[in-house]
Amino acid sequence: MARVYVREIFAKSIVSKSGIIGVDYTINPYVGCSHGCIYCYARLYTSRFWEKLVGNHEWGYFVLPKINAAQLLRKELKKKEGGLILLSSVTDPYLPQESSYKLTRKILKVLAEYEFPISILTKSPLVIRDLDIILGLKDVEVGFSIxxxxxxxxxxxxxxxxxxxxxxxxxxxxxxxxxxxxxxxxxxxxxxxxxxxxxxxxxxxxxxxxxxxxxxxxxxxxxxxxxxxxxxxxxxxxxxxxxxxxxxxxxxxxxxxxxxxxxxxxxxxxxxxx
Ligand code: SF4
Known part of the structure; x- marks a missing residue:
């Protein structure tokens, strides 16, 4: 059996107002995070999703890809005022599942049509895959947690x-x-x-x-x-x-x-x- 339970979902929204200092919006393409850091506080914020959708799978063992993320983003950005967008906050935008789902990649393509400053925070070298898009973004930075x-x-x-x-x-x-x-x-x-x-x-x-x-x-x-x-x-x-x-x-x-x-x-x- 696969270590990580994956279940696709249709999200209701994709851009969230942020409570993080210096960050205006967050975008999380996935619910859950298969990196499974034991100190992760994100498990506390997503618990209401798990119970219904992931049954007994613990934090680190489930990922719910928001497969309509890019479509939602295009709609929602039209109504947003400028401000820094952080990818992500309660997941990693470059989970192993991103290799096949390419949700973050699709999100970056939509963001490239706008001029929001973007900060990408990850623990994964998979971000290199999207260098072609990142190089074309007007105001972007990429960070790695260590x-x-x-x-x-x-x-x-x-x-x-x-x-x-x-x-x-x-x-x-x-x-x-x-x-x-x-x-x-x-x-x-x-x-x-x-x-x-x-x-x-x-x-x-x-x-x-x-x-x-x-x-x-x-x-x-x-x-x-x-x-x-x-x-x-x-x-x-x-x-x-x-x-x-x-x-x-x-x-x-x-x-x-x-x-x-x-x-x-x-x-x-x-x-x-x-
Ligand atoms: S990478 Fe971030 S979101 Fe994912 S488990 Fe670790 S601390 Fe949580």
Whole structure:
């Protein structure tokens, strides 16, 4: 049986007003995300869809492609005022299923007819497939989320996401093509992200993004049951700290200076999201 349950749906709308700072609209071509990151808060926002449509399939094990996404977009954009569109926010626009569904590709083709600034955020090198369209967009940037370099540890937290190495290689490729790019160090996973910080920035610098953003790990109460067993297994020495972070975010403020200093060594002034 396939690992991921896929069920096509007809969405009612595709452009959502965003609550993210600096982002006006979001477009999510899929419900669910087969990367299955254990810290993902998106599972909390899509739960009302799952129960009806995906039965017992857990987060990371179902994907519902919105097969009418491009048609909806064309209709909806006519009525929208200008503003930054983020692809995506509660899924990855370049899931493995995108290879065959090409929903993000079709969405980008529609967006190319308009002048909305676009930000694409992904964990997948599949975005390279759409270079032909991205190169023709007037105002676009592409970002890659990166939580650390230790691939064995990363795979505990992001079990089905493409390797960080492949993300950095794709980031480099896009930067070389003259596309605006960013690295999004997110979320900071104590004991992973901050354990080889100099090497992390060195590798990011090689990929040469235009900017680097950083965000912390927010452990919402409903997520602890997913995160706790992974930390106990992968980073047992850090379980106390993760437990503290649930209620007290001071750790993330204490490490900011260290991040800033190392980033500046590589020519980056970090953009903090918290
Ligand atoms: S890639 Fe993003 S949306 Fe997908 S599971 Fe990971 S954090 Fe959630």
């Amino acid at each position: 939580s650390g370099l230790n691939s064995a540890l990363v795979s505990h937290f992001e079990p089905y996401a493409p390797s960080v190495k492949s993300r950095l290689a794709a980031l480099k490729r896009l930067s070389e093509k003259g596309i605006m790019t960013y690295a999004f160090i997110s979320p900071i996973l104590p004991g992973l992200t901050d354990s080889h910080l100099d090497t992390l920035f060195k590798e990011i610098k090689k990929a040469n993004p235009d900017r680097v953003m950083v965000d912390l790990l927010r452990i919402r109460p409903q997520l602890w049951k997913y995160i706790k067993p992974v930390v106990e297994k992968a980073l047992p020495d850090y379980i106390k700290l993760y437990n503290k972070i649930r209620f007290d975010l001071s750790y993330f403020f204490e490490i900011r200076e260290m991040f800033n200093q190392i980033a500046s060594k590589y020519g980056y002034e970090l953009e903090w999201m918290y």
